[in-house]
Amino acid sequence: MGYLEDSLIILVSQIIFFSGGWVFFVKKLFKNYEIHHRLVQLIFAFTFSLSCTMFELIIFEIIGILDSSSRYLHWIVGLYLILFMLIVxxxxxxxxxxxxxIRFVTPNMIRPLTTGIWLLFIYLFWKLGDPFPLLSPKQGILSIEQAISRVGVIGVTVMALLSGFGAVNYPYSSMAYFIRQVSNADALALEKRLLQTMDMILAKKKRIALSKRGSKAGFSIGSPAGLWGMLRSKNTESDNIWQLKQEVSALEELSRHLFLEAHDARDQLARLEWAKTWQGKYFNCLGYFFSLYCVWKIFISTVNIVFDRVGKKDPVTKGMEILVHWLGMNIDVTFWSQHISFFLVGCIVITSIRGLLLTLTKFFYAISSSKSSNIIVLILAQIMGMHFVSSVLLMRMNMPPEYRMIITQVLGDLQFNFYHRWFDVIFLSQSL
Known part of the structure; x- marks a missing residue:
């Protein structure tokens, strides 16, 4: 009966996660582009559901929900399903x-060519693991560790790239210190210059149109005796038109720069107004915090790379030991480490999911089109699944040893230290 109840809990949570992924997909990614293929929507929502379930099982492990054997079973089933989605x-x-x-590809060619592309992907995916020390030699070719290890390399790389960029970009985008001081008069002056430039462009284009029409009329009407005069007039008009076109081209380039400057000025004014609100002040404080975090993370990543160092203890346990031994505080380490670990992992899960979905949305809007939208959504689902699998790999270090056992058992005999070093290398290069 225990397995049935546990499976029902997991099933209900997966339905909730699937619905959340579906709503995000419809409300965000369908905002400007219509995805006509229902299968693409199902793949994205199902991958999102499986990814969230992995985080849910980590939280269940910390707070002791579900039977341990049941959690292990659902871990295995979930991993096989998400690996099937990501690899097949x-x-x-x-x-x-x-x-x-592709226009020249006939319907009869699609299936064999698709199979060929998939086999090429499998070959490249397999060869990806050759340069990296991913597994111990005893692992078989078809073991789950082989798939997880290669997915982890791609996912950790994506995570490190996003983290390195975000660690530097977030303070820049949220702190009032980096907002350029612009007055409303400056913005109005730029907009006035832009309007004047547009009026000049319009006037010169009118002159070009009138010159072309007058040139045609003058060449078609006239006596043969005045043919030489008409040719000279024609050449003069051509030179004038060419000169006007050059001036229009220069003014159009100027108008583009003025438009960008005016838009930036209005954007800075909006940021200045936002910085005065309580929300702006809150994010300004967060910006200072993340600035310190960015400096510390760059420093500690450099130390880890230079000295080939990987932390052995999670931050919660290490912090508890400092309080107990250095400050002489008498606290229940086991009790508080469990609750703080639950809070820490919950924060990591929420921020990871939210941050990735926002990044995927911006990426989709930037490069999607009516023809490529299905392909882009599938690529985003692939990145999302690999990102969350890698998050589980790296999150293991943030958990006390007693809660790491289930992840170690499920993921197998992986070189976990390698992924942390690889993350530090990519994070440092990206942030710099």
């Missing part, structure tokens, strides 16, 4: 939707 289903359909957008 999503790459196959990415190849399929690429081919159906």
């Amino acid at each position: 289903a999503i790459p196959f359909y990415i190849g399929y939707y690429i081919l159906i957008n």
